[in-house]
Amino acid sequence: MVTSPSLQGVVHVSSLSASATDRPPFRDPSLPLRQRVDDLLERLTPDERIAMLHQYAPAVPRLGVGSFRTGSEALHGVSWLGEATVFPQAVGLGATWDEELVRQVAEATSVELRAFHHHRPAVMAPDRAPISLQAWAPVLNLLRDPRWGRNEEGYSEDPEHTARLGEAFCRGLTGDHPTYLRAAPVLKHFLAYNNEDDRCVTSSGLRPRVLHEYDLAAFRPVVASGAATGAMAAYNLVNGRPCHVSPLIETELRRWAEPTGHELFVVSDAEAPSNLVDPERYFDDHAVSHAAALKAGIDSFTDSGEDSETPIGRLREALERGLIDQKDVDQALRRQLELRFRLGEFNPDLDPYAGTGPEVIDCAEHRALARHAATESVVLLKNDGLLPLDPAATRRIAVVGPLADTLCEDWYSGTLPYRVTVADGLAARLGVHGGEVIRVDDSDRITLRSRTTGELLCETPFDVVDWGRGVVTLRAADTGLHLSLKDDASLAADQELLKTWEIHETFRLEQAGDGDIRLRSVLTGRYATVDPADGRVAVTAETADAAARWQRELLRDGVAEARAAAEAADAAIVVLGNHPMINGRETEDRAGIELPERQEELLRGVAAARPDTALVVMSSYPFAVDWAEEHLPAVVWTSHGGQETGHALAAVLLGDAEPAGRLPQTWYRGDDPLPERLDYDIIKAGWTYQYHRAAPLYPFGHGLSYTDFTYRDLRLSQASLAQDGTVDVTVTVTDTGTRPGSEVVQLYVRALDARYEAPLRRLADFRKVRLAPGESRELTFRLPAERLAHWDVATGAFTVDPGAYEIAVARSSAHPVLTAPLTVTGPAPAPRVVVGRRTLTGDFDDHADSTLVDATRTSGDAVTPTDPSRPATLLFRDADLSGAVRVEVETAREGEGAREARLEIHAGERLLAGLDVPVTGDPYTWTTVETGLVAPMAGVHDLRLTLHGDFRVAAFRFGRH
Template identity: 75%
Template sequence: MSSSSLSATGRLPFHDSELDVRKRVDDLLGRLTLDERLAMLHQYAPAVPRLGVAAFRTGAEALHGVSWLGVATAFPQAVGLGATWDEDLVRRVAEATSVELRAFHLHRPPAEGEGRTSLQAWAPVVNLLRDPRWGRNEEGYSEDPVHTARIAEAFCRGLAGDDPRFLRAAPVLKHFLAYNNEDDRCVTSSGVRPRVLHEYDLAAFRPVVASGAATGVMAAYNLVNGRPCHVSPLLEDELRRWAEPTGHELFVVSDAEAPSNLVDLEHYFDDHAESHAAALRAGIDSFTDHGLDSDTPVERLREALDRGLIDEVDVDRAVRRQLALRFRLGEFDPDLDPYAAIGPEVIDHPRHRVLAARAATESVVLLKNDGLLPLDRAAGPRVAVIGPLADVLHEDWYSGTMPYRVTVAAGLEEAVGEVVRVTGEDRIALRSRTTGRLLADTEFDVTDWGDGVVTLRSADTGRHLGAKYGLLVVEEERIKSWDVHETFRLEPVADDDGTVLLRNVLTGRYAALDAVDGRVAVTAETPGAAERWSREVVRDGAAQARAAASAADAAVVVLGNHPLINGRETQDRTGTALPERQEAVLRTVAEVRPATVLVVMSSYPYAVDWADEHLPAVVWTSHGGQETGHALAAVLLGDAEPAGRLPQTWYRGDDELPHPLDYDVIKAGWTYQYHRVAPLYPFGHGLSYTDFAHRDLRLSSEVVPQGGSLDVSVTVVNTGARAGSEVVQVYARAVDARYEAPRLRLVDFRKVRVGAGEAEELAFRLPVDRLAHWDVARGAFTVDPGDYELVIARSAENHVLVARLTVTGEAPAPRALVDRDTRAVDFDDYAAIALVDENRTTGDAVAPVDPTRPAELVFRAADLTGAVGVEVEVARPGGAGPAWLEFRAADRTLGAVDVPVTGHRYAWTTATQRFEEPLDGVHDLSLVLHGDFRLAAFRLTSSRAVAG
């Protein structure tokens, strides 16, 4: 608020820019009525005219450029930014994004009811890419927590700007926590045991929050250990605890409609007042629910207040966090805000175009090269650019509208002259068996996206066939909507060669002729009611591709996915294979043109085993934005070095991946850290056009104490004939660990550009705590004394130098279980166990996955000396059959505890049992669960404890 606008309200303490921000916030908060404060808990917080306070909304999408607001610079997808391994570049991309976001905020007319564009940027996504089939794979940076945290922190700093007082934009990390599946995402529970929680899922968020780079977090849709993330105690116990030293509190927002899901889908609470109260108390500060309708969520919170489920302190705590953020964004100090003068000309600025080209280029990964690349421009090669992605660029759900589109074909044509462009897609006619008429009076080019899903694009207009308004229409030039109307299945009719049924994927209904007017409607519920269509091939796509390749010197085949089809928000992929028709076109081209490059343009990894075996060159890029074609042309022709490295593992096609809902990366064998089968392309992989040697690995000390640190140095030499970029990756592994340690774990990395014949010495500072694991016996991170290896590598599988390191310190004592409570979830190993909530607000427990079969917990190296009995905390709603908990050690049963019925899963009781004889020695203790009950904790008791 400028000084000139204060006359209506007078100058109040919260207007005083020289006053401490906390006092300004408190002053403003104290002047708001209860109704005004309650209204501020919704995403669309209304203005308070009597105080001169403007309306405020949370949330603008800015994942790889500003999205949903019109034309804006489109950078590579987040997974592509992760592939750059370049923190400075990512920071600059985020800086450009936030500059454009400021321009939209300042100069875009507010949409009705929505207010000005928010400066709270809902980015970056910090969820780890555990499963390459995750529908939102494109939104994350990496499968590794260290890599993800580093890139995310850089993106946050770019969004926020460098001013010590004011934020250019306010970055919000998504989505907390353990969110990696789209199918049934609002009702599925991610089972995350303490080691996985602390070493993997929290490990990506912790450094970003602790650095102060993030200003907020968005809670995830899913449940973790049976409890919805929107009421997770981890919001306060972990996130906000990490943020305390930064001097700023996190502003935590809900995901869209997630507060309502607590009742409507998850049935976790009985009514919305109870659920909203629980979310507010757990730490949700802003409710993104019911769109522009703030009345419904606010009335639920008002009811919660009236019922005593929350009090004004809970409301004030959340509003205070919002106001503190608004002060940091300069809302109340426009005359001092260093970003207030940003003009609309920054949107699609020429500098941003250059940056988009660099980001797209740096993200390209050379997966295989037997000498075909770079293509010899001097030879004037005739190039055929083939495939469904050869001459088109697609936007994803979180893309902005591209200002222009340089396709792969266009980029190559600009660089080498005329190229041949063919899609390799069949052109077909669908003719009604009833009327003989062509569907929509046009022929269609058919694109196969896998799993039998195709799109049909009019050969006359280039627009897609879609099912809208109950009819089939040829309407959309681009597919970009939440509900995709333009995907179909051509289902063959049995015993009727060439005849198909046309089924819309979104509705599941078939095309049929309207009995009244003969129009084609998408209304048939069954195949029997559907119209039959003759599928006539007008142009054979494979033959077209073959001819183009035969006439060329080199073929570039561009295959991959559409970001809004078969793998997107709300839909996971079913596998990792290329679409069948795309693979067939590739093989056809390679058969006649050995000099074939496969370019995979995708949001996620594919199993390209055949291509790796039979083609001389394979390249990957994410959907790289407006400059994709220039970037790929530069790399394919050698004008730029392939500088990207894979941010996640590319598994082989016959590698059976774990179940998507198995979140235990350790036991399931996810990611390069624990996967037990050699991948097709490993994490960190990426080839170069030059050669590098690594030498002179030195440690400042080969023996370091727990809590110490050391310096690691290595020299990188470019032994090739051209300059290039190398990503030096530093991994660690424990030798002979007492726990199931990672095969390898990234502890540091550095991207460096080295001139031909030049050398670069790199130094890394390595605190010993980077070798730590979560010790379940102590409930803390621990670095075990013993031997470790530090590995300098070009990827997780390509190790070039290894050094041995010894950590000194006190060896861990056997696990003490006698006369102390041990949480059931703090096991070392398990079988057939599900992680569940102890109650609605806090605590985890365990239960058998299948109550009809035994389940087991193992507590290793436990000192059982002196134990004469056991106490267990159990809950048992009821059910048929007995339930008991068996204790075993040294291949014998020590005793068993009968579990009584308690009547509810949250009704806990203590059951006890004496052992037949006192226990002695250190053993692996097994707890075997029989029947339907929950176990929260147990305590081995000594005779002294019993007597007391």
């Protein structure tokens, strides 16, 4: 084992091995992997096996097997382990649309993770696991709602785009050795996880089309490619069932992985197994819940921190009660052991990555890559000729705003080894030409003087940064450290960085009358008080009336100072956006998409003083910058881009680099009423560029360049194709400008006159090309017919309907440049078979006022009215009712209640049957209710089921007898 000088004497049990003559089969690298896993498994006692199902798997010294821990965070660089290269946030990597670049970022991340693993154990003790090589990344959850608090963690709102970048990131993590993995990627979070508020108890309703065409579509190609080694279940429920007991783990995830020759190692999210009982109350006790999770496919329980005994004790109880058996334990452990073998744990002498040294962490090569990635992720949203600025002619630039001269870490960032802010980057570049940067952060400098004692709070003035919705941070003017609420309710200005699970550094300054204010903690909701006897300040008051009053004196007007700086400059750059730990983060969704009022005020003030003003939005998610789009000459977006953000932005703003990024999600207008945040039905609700009909502020895929591109000669290799055929789409792209540039050529498909509600457009392929001035490139996209498929609810399979389609080469989802018609040939779809066949109610074509719920705790979906006082409607189009004389319906009804419980079935406007739904006593106790039709039926009709009352319907069947 390689050790650093500071770790002399620290030896991990995993490095021990038996002598060559006594070497057991599991130590023999010449044997097949499965044989080695089985040999090691057989040597473990039942108690040792079950103990390994916790996140902290203990060592087995008698076998020379070391301890093992699942999970290191590696979303955009190694996280939580100290200084490491910090790359742009995942949404920023998504904006690059560059698979090879994303692969390189992941490779650098895994190389540094290897260095941490070999040289910096998490705990300096021989009986504890080294830092895990299982990387909990990438996040494949789709960015359906831009208000999602974890928007920064995903790549895009589109499944094709997300899957392509996700696979590239996985391949970068794993390396290219045929036997050993450099790191083991775990896909997060399965499934349909896109809200933070009440995330552990909310249910994402996924009708089959949304499930298969959207949410599963981001995971399926990555798993099927073999690039992923594991997955993490999500906190939320899907159709009323917690993801940690979802049958989709086995029926989808593991089924896709079968052809790869490796199974997925599925881990729980932190504390999620316990959530199954409390707060979800899905099961009555933890032994039952843990057993259900294990049987559903959870292989490792991330629960109770380092306290293994609690979750393992529950699993032991489940084993004793017969809820699970030894084969369930062995199956889960076998997947863990297979991964550990692939990571080289049991043959460190053959592990090609074992020699990775600490010098790779934040090395020069990785710094250069961080700068390149940050540069490629910058998106030029608008430009009326202001950009690029000429550094020789623009001698003074005012760089203003709360993010002008600071960089933030998000929860999954590593520790920044250094910070190049926007002001730093521009100053360095301008300095070469004798220019200068005027830095103004726009904060007001104030004092807060106690009305009780007359003393200043913390004996210092504060710079107040307003992050919107009344939330501010206060930095001590003399030290720059943030005011922080301590565990004993006292206050101290002693925090340099905002990066803890609970943020103690955010406050509200609430008006108290007569010009006074009250100081309130956002974290606790309590107000500051002052003890009149000793002057001690404590944040303990529960009500405003009990709060201390503070006299606020303004020492510096930040907006006025910013305006003055802009007036004295040749151009202004206003850097606005979010702090990743405030007003939208893990556990907290954003309340809206507008910029904070203070930031809008600053922007308008600076633009009035200096018309040559460019807005830079540095953010984890889209903002509605409608005013800027209408009034400013230039708007730029970057995610929080890591340590090299300033160099990257300076290069783009001053023209040393081309703006090469494209938006990975729609930027909606401020007056656009977004769908309800928990409505996961993107089709019905109108989410994303695929279904949102209102014109966006900036569409998915949008991004401008400093040069011009033209498209010509779009042609298809054939005008029509069969339902299982392939067509080649060819187009020529030319840089017709005077500068080199990058263009993302986007290929979209659209079904014309579809029998289902088809996407307005759907991304089918894309390619990023770099062209010199005057250079042309002919690109060919191979388009299989399956890219035109939709999930057919009548047959329960993907189907390519015959008919007319449009192929579009585009600059964005809203900007097709060239289009071509394509005809798919083949038999027309048959009517839906409902006679003599069980039809699931969840397989509707359309619905109103209905909610998808779980039919049982282990499998199946059902439908119930969203509000029992309002009838729910389910529509099933083109149902063949020929010969139908009876209908039977599977229903469940928990209690009597005063409200009626009745199901009506119509064919068109004609009532076919009405059924009273009996009480079954439990939502999971099902009965079949049947009745004759009003008259025998013939022909094809649209069926409508109407549910009156509080009950569930799982399926129906029409009969001929």
